[in-house]
Amino acid sequence: MDTHKIECKQNNIKIVKYVTLKKFPKPFVPHVTSNKTYRYLLSHNQKAEYKPTQYYLTFRFQTEIQKVPGRNHPIPTPAIVASTIKTKNYIKQIFYDQSQDNYVEKQFEQIFIEAKQIRNDNKYADEVPQYYDVPVIGFD
Structure with missing residues (x-):
């Protein structure tokens, strides 16, 4: 919001039709973006509960x-x-x-x-009994 106020003051509070966005690189993390379970646990701050499939x-x-x-x-x-x-x-x-x-x-x-x-x-030793895939x- 502060950046927006500074830019408006520089333009004398005129409406700007074209907005230039700052370029921020997106992180390349395919292990997070492709795995729905890991993405959910990471977004809800429960990453410690993630147990990957080993076999x-x-x-x-x-x-x-x-x-x-x-x-x-x-x-x-x-x-x-x-x-x-x-x-x-x-x-x-x-x-x-x-x-x-x-x-x-x-x-x-x-x-x-x-x-x-x-x-x-x-x-896993601490798992709740369930049907496994x-x-x-x-x-x-």
Whole structure:
């Protein structure tokens, strides 16, 4: 407000049509701006309650393009399914390919077994009992 008063006195209290804003750099903090929970806790001064996810699993489907006669668009079919599982005690990688029977089903069975371990590893000692989500990061 003081800056506004000074500028008005310099202009003899005339209305200025164009305002020049001072350039202030915005902080680059993607870990705050992209995470809604962290942003909420930071804005309500509860940052100490933030508990990040430490253990997770990732998966990737590598696909092959299969051209079907009579169709305009090719159909992607899964060729390889890969997962990486990070738990408290180990980092495990699982690969299945189309040479095995029911390789996608086998992959998901293994993922659900490992998800129980990840859920237990992500628990904190001071937590209230609740239903847990297992973070799954997928791409492709």
